Amino acid sequence: xxxxxxxxxxxxxxxxxxxxxxxxxxxxxxxxxxxxxxxxxxxxxxxxxxxxxxxxxxxxxxxxxxxxxxxxxxxxxxxxxxxxxxxxxxxxxxxxxxxxxxxxxxxxxxxxxxxxxxxxxxxxxxxxxxxxxxxxxxxxxxxxxxxxxxxxxxxxxxxxxxxxxxxxxxxxxxxxxxxxxxxxxxxxxxxxxxxxxxxxxxxxxxxxxxxxxxxxxxxxxxxxxxxxxxxxxxxxxxxxxxxxxxxxxxxxxxxxxxxxxxxxxxxxxxxxxxxxxxxxxxxxxxxxxxxxxxxxxxxxxxxxxxxxxxxxxxxxxxxxxxxxxxxxxxxxxxxxxxxxxxxxxxxxxxxxxxxxxxxxxxxxxxxxxxxxxxxxxxxxxxxxxxxxxxxxxxxxx
Amino acid sequence: xxxxxxxxxxxxxxxxxxxxxxxxxxxxxxxxxxxxxxxxxxxxxxxxxxxxxxxxxxxxxxxxxxxxxxxxxxxxxxxxxxxxxxxxxxxxxxxxxxxxxxxxxxxxxxxxxxxxxxxxxxxxxxxxxxxxxxxxxxxxxxxxxxxxxxxxxxxxxxxxxxxxxxxxxxxxxxxxxxxxxxxxxxxxxxxxxxxxxxxxxxxxxxxxxxxxxxxxxxxxxxxxxxxxxxxxxxxxxxxxxxxxxxxxxxxxxxxxxxxxxxxxxxxxxxxxxxxxxxxxxxxxxxxxxxxxxxxxxxxxxxxxxxxxxxxxxxxxxxxxxxxxxxxxxxxxxxxxxxxxxxxxxxxxxxxxxxxxxxxxxxxxxxxxxxxxxxxxxx
Numbered sequence: 001x002x003x004x005x006x007x008x009x010x011x012x013x014x015x016x017x018x019x020x021x022x023x024x025x026x027x028x029x030x031x032x033x034x035x036x037x038x039x040x041x042x043x044x045x046x047x048x049x050x051x052x053x054x055x056x057x058x059x060x061x062x063x064x065x066x067x068x069x070x071x072x073x074x075x076x077x078x079x080x081x082x083x084x085x086x087x088x089x090x091x092x093x094x095x096x097x098x099x100x101x102x103x104x105x106x107x108x109x110x111x112x113x114x115x116x117x118x119x120x121x122x123x124x125x126x127x128x129x130x131x132x133x134x135x136x137x138x139x140x141x142x143x144x145x146x147x148x149x150x151x152x153x154x155x156x157x158x159x160x161x162x163x164x165x166x167x168x169x170x171x172x173x174x175x176x177x178x179x180x181x182x183x184x185x186x187x188x189x190x191x192x193x194x195x196x197x198x199x200x201x202x203x204x205x206x207x208x209x210x211x212x213x214x215x216x217x218x219x220x221x222x223x224x225x226x227x228x229x230x231x232x233x234x235x236x237x238x239x240x241x242x243x244x245x246x247x248x249x250x251x252x253x254x255x256x257x258x259x260x261x262x263x264x265x266x267x268x269x270x271x272x273x274x275x276x277x278x279x280x281x282x283x284x285x286x287x288x289x290x291x292x293x294x295x296x297x298x299x300x301x302x303x304x305x306x307x308x309x310x311x312x313x314x315x316x317x318x319x320x321x322x323x324x325x326x327x328x329x330x331x332x333x334x335x336x337x338x339x340x341x342x343x344x345x346x347x348x349x350x351x352x353x354x355x356x357x358x359x360x361x362x363x364x365x366x367x368x369x370x371x372x373x374x375x376x377x378x379x380x381x382x383x384x385x386x387x388x389x390x391x392x393x394x395x396x397x
Numbered sequence: 398x399x400x401x402x403x404x405x406x407x408x409x410x411x412x413x414x415x416x417x418x419x420x421x422x423x424x425x426x427x428x429x430x431x432x433x434x435x436x437x438x439x440x441x442x443x444x445x446x447x448x449x450x451x452x453x454x455x456x457x458x459x460x461x462x463x464x465x466x467x468x469x470x471x472x473x474x475x476x477x478x479x480x481x482x483x484x485x486x487x488x489x490x491x492x493x494x495x496x497x498x499x500x501x502x503x504x505x506x507x508x509x510x511x512x513x514x515x516x517x518x519x520x521x522x523x524x525x526x527x528x529x530x531x532x533x534x535x536x537x538x539x540x541x542x543x544x545x546x547x548x549x550x551x552x553x554x555x556x557x558x559x560x561x562x563x564x565x566x567x568x569x570x571x572x573x574x575x576x577x578x579x580x581x582x583x584x585x586x587x588x589x590x591x592x593x594x595x596x597x598x599x600x601x602x603x604x605x606x607x608x609x610x611x612x613x614x615x616x617x618x619x620x621x622x623x624x625x626x627x628x629x630x631x632x633x634x635x636x637x638x639x640x641x642x643x644x645x646x647x648x649x650x651x652x653x654x655x656x657x658x659x660x661x662x663x664x665x666x667x668x669x670x671x672x673x674x675x676x677x678x679x680x681x682x683x684x685x686x687x688x689x690x691x692x693x694x695x696x697x698x699x700x701x702x703x704x705x706x707x708x709x710x711x712x713x714x715x716x717x718x719x720x721x722x723x724x725x726x727x728x729x730x731x732x733x734x735x736x737x738x739x740x741x742x743x744x745x746x747x748x749x750x751x752x753x754x755x756x757x758x759x760x761x762x763x764x765x766x767x768x769x770x771x772x773x774x775x
Contacts, residue, residue: 273775284775294770301711301769302718305400305696306689312399323688330685387684388677392657396672 007076012083018052019089020045026088029362030213033094036124038171046092053092054123060098063106067114068122074315096165097121097128101174104190104236104249112231117192129195130253131161131175131217132246139382141176142185142243146219148177155179155191155234157199157222163376167202167215170195176246179239190242192234193224209368210353210361251324253377268300268338269293272345289345296341299334306330322390329383332373339367398703400695406472409465412449413476420445421482423744429483430601436559437603438483440515446484447515455494455636460505461513466702467636471643471694478647479654481744481751483602485518485556487644492637493519496564496581499629500620504583508562520560521637522551522584522607523630529553529760531566531630536609538567538580544615545569547584550608555758557605558595560586564633565609569624579626581633582618589613600750631709635701638712638759642694642719645755649687649723652748656680656730659745663735676733683722683729690715690722710772717765720756727752 022045027033034046042050053059056070062077063069072080084091102121105114120126137144146159157177167173173195180187195202199222204212224234237245272293273284284290310327313319343350346363353361374380388394402410421442429439446452454470456462463469470491477486489512497505511517523531536549547567557563563584571578586593590612595605621629657680660671670676697715700708727749731738734745756762 267773267775269770269775270773278775282774283770290770290775291766293775294766294773297769297773298714298717298766301714302689302693305711305714306692309400309692309695313401316399316401318401326681326685326688329681330689381678384678384681385674387681392677392680392684394657394671394677394680395661395669 004075004079008079008083011080012087015083015087015089019087020048022046023049023090023092024088025090027090028359029366032090034090034092034124035094035127035166035169037127037169038125039169040124049090050092050124057122059093059095059124060102060122063102063118063122067106067118068120069118078311093124095121095124095127096130096170097126100130100249100252101128101192103252104174104245107248108190108237108245110231110233112229113233113236116229116232126171127166127169129164129167129170129173129217131164131167131173133163134160135162139379141246142188144176144178144188146175146177147181148179148189148191148224150179150239151223153226155224155226157191157193157219157224159219161217161219162205162214164202164215164217165213167195167217168204173200173217174236176242179242183240185243186240188242188246189239190236190245191224192236193222197222197224199223207368208371209365211365211369250378251321267293267297268341268345269297276345292341293345296338300338303331303334320391322386325378325383325386326391328378329374329380329387332370333380335373336370339370343367398699400692400699402468402472402695406469409469410472410476413451413473414479416445416449417476417480417482421477421484422480423747426481426483426601426747435595435603437556437597437601438485438559442482443484443518444515446486446490447513451486452490452515453509453513454490455498456505456509456513457498460509462509467639467698468695468702470636470640471698474640474643475647475650478644478649478751478755479651481648481651481747485520485559487637487640488521488556488560489517489519491640492521492633493562493564495636496521496620496629496633497583499632500581500583503617504620508583511561517561518556518559520554520557520563520605521633522554522557522563522565523634523759524553525549525551527552529757529764531634533573534566534568534579535573536565536567538569538582540569541613544613544618545580545582547582547590547609547612547614550606552604552606553757554605554607555602557586557607558593558603562586563607564620566626566630569626571624576627578624579630580623581620581626581629582614583620584609584612584614584618598754600747600754602751602754634759635709635712638716638765639694639697639701641755641758642697642712642715645716645723645752646687646690646694646719648748648752648755649690649719649726652723652726652730652745652752653680653683653687655744655748656726656733660733670733679729679733683726686722686725690719693718710769713760713765713768713772716760717762717769720762720765723752724756724762 034050057065057068058070061070061072061080065071098121105117132141134144148155148157173193175191177189177191178187179189199220201218202215205214205216206212227233269284269290277285279285342363350358350363352358450463451473453462454465458464497508538545538547563586565582565584566579568578569580590610592608593605595603598604660676663670694715697711700711730745731749734743737743738745
């Protein structure tokens with residue numbers, strides 16, 4: 001056996017032996033994800049799974065070991081992902097720290113910042129949220145106004161963020177602030193601070209789905225120290241260079257949101273045929289719905305191949321730097337269409353908003369939730385603008 | 398295996414791109430169309446394909462070929478698609494060779510030298526109606542003496558007029574729709590009782606209606622096992638479908654490229670029309686569709702090369718997705734060219750016509766969408 005084959009066999013055996021049975025059940029909704037943090041809520045099996053995976057560094061398999069990662073090569077990390085998918089092991093930890101802040105710190109952070117911030121992320125001890133959008137700064141993010149004023153050994157933050165995912169549950173925030181009003185892009189800084197600081201308050205926003213994953217976040221004279229420890233600055237990269245970090249991070253965010261397009265692991269048609277009934281040929285007994293389901297199967301399988309290719313080329317440095325924008329556009333648009341089809345297939349039953357039979361309107365709420373996919377993290381229209389300008393190099397875009 | 402071309406495949410792509418651009422570009426295509434060539438392609442160019450090693454791309458190394466796979470065949474086919482290069486490469490060197498690879502050594506020894514030399518051409522006699530329905534083949538092959546007697550009709554036999562040999566699917570038992578009972582034959586086109594009516598298609602390629610009137614072949618002509626032709630046919634179809642998905646992808650990529658160039662140069666209202674957001678968003682959406690199609694085609698070919706049991710599903714996904722994306726590309730291309738898109742002088746219309754023909758080759762989007770549903774068990 002090659003080294004990789006050995007690694008695959010050992011990994012599979014280890015997962016079989018160590019993954020709690022509850023963590024091999026499919027997730028029903030977002031509440032089944034484990035987010036860790038200072039005040040964690042664990043469902044059965046989640047804590048054991050998080051701790052044992054974190055001990056191996058496998059919450060972040062491809063981060064270096066000294067920062068709490070598994071130190072795996074790209075090929076090994078891909079195998080771990082494949083084996084987890086094959087054995088239906090849930091992800092041990094959902095975390096904006098892993099998905100967003102981590103990659104930014106690994107790229108832009110100082111050694112002291114990495115050592116200070118990354119291991120608690122890997123272990124799921126600190127839950128992060130992202131402070132980007134403001135009421136007046138959505139697609140035009142760089143127009144943001146939340147100010148950070150230099151007061152010698154600390155900054156004073158004032159302003160408001162919006163669409164801050166899980167701000168009410170987060171321990172720390174990575175936040176874009178304005179440190180220079182005379183410059184647009186070059187007057188923004190990327191700051192890290194504690195959500196428990198005096199002057200920080202949050203207010204959940206009720207969405208059309210009835211859920212409130214997003215918050216408004218207010219900063220009222222929040223004092224943020226310049227250093228948390230020797231060499232551990234609260235600013236990532238440099239003051240007024242936060243836009244570089246933000247752009248880099250948006251790439252990660254966009255590729256993450258785009259993952260939705262491949263979420264349909266099982267064929268919709270195969271799932272609904274049993275529920276709907278079949279004709280004498282064994283076909284789903286509604287030819288138009290069957291055709292739409294098959295088209296969706298093709299879109300989902302095609303996007304899954306795209307996601308694999310994107311991941312491979314991204315890691316190998318072969319993909320266009322603006323490609324995450326295309327992925328975000330395509331993935332979110334497919335996901336919205338998929339949920340439209342699920343609603344259509346469900347008919348009147350999935351309209352029930354609160355009944356036990358629908359698990360509290362889960363299908364409808366999920367459908368509504370997907371409408372944000374093509375708005376958050378950059379709208380589809382903005383994504384298309386970026387592709388036009390940076391990839392197709394169309395003039396004046 | 399990562400889902401992108403490795404260094405060797407990248408080199409092959411570069412040489413195939415240079416070759417098609419240099420020897421078989423759109424000007425070459427127009428020349429053969431305008432001389433009303435009865436074969437629709439240049440035999441000299443086919444010899445050059447052989448000199449490049451392309452005709453032996455899927456023939457094993459110990460049989461004189463390059464011993465490469467579906468991915469590499471796809472690399473060459475994409476360049477054929479981009480340049481609209483007229484050639485019998487897909488039917489001969491990809492689908493035809495793959496069928497013969499599934500058969501015995503005697504047949505390979507008989508046919509491979511001619512293919513490797515660029516002397517012979519294979520065509521695929523599968524379809525019997527206007528739509529691709531390989532599960533409904535009814536042409537008959539009845540036992541006669543030491544061999545078989547073939548009776549029936551085939552159509553849309555691309556390169557059938559110029560082919561030396563046909564790969565023919567016929568029924569040795571059972572009836573249309575049965576899984577068992579098909580047999581594949583290698584039939585030389587000079588056989589008595591075989592008549593061909595070669596017609597020009599919308600894309601200027603040549604395809605034949607072929608009639609078999611008591612055509613006698615001996616048992617040696619059987620590819621694979623009698624009554625188990627589906628095993629061979631599946632390999633042929635997988636190769637042909639994945640290959641045509643690559644070619645159609647090349648057509649879509651070529652059409653997109655010339656359209657982007659066109660809108661960057663065209664001015665209206667004192668502005669370059671590429672500055673209009675309505676065109677930018679449509680073009681970027683097309684880019685996205687083409688990228689997804691490319692990943693899908695590569696994935697299908699990689700799975701075929703790995704011998705994955707799920708390859709067939711991905712092949713259908715690839716033919717459908719590449720078909721959809723390229724159809725969008727040529728339609729947007731003609732529209733964005735405006736009036737000149739309707740002229741013969743501009744190339745974009747040629748891409749639209751090639752796309753239409755390739756859509757029908759070995760199953761269109763609807764056919765493969767239905768197959769995906771069937772393979773998923775609904």
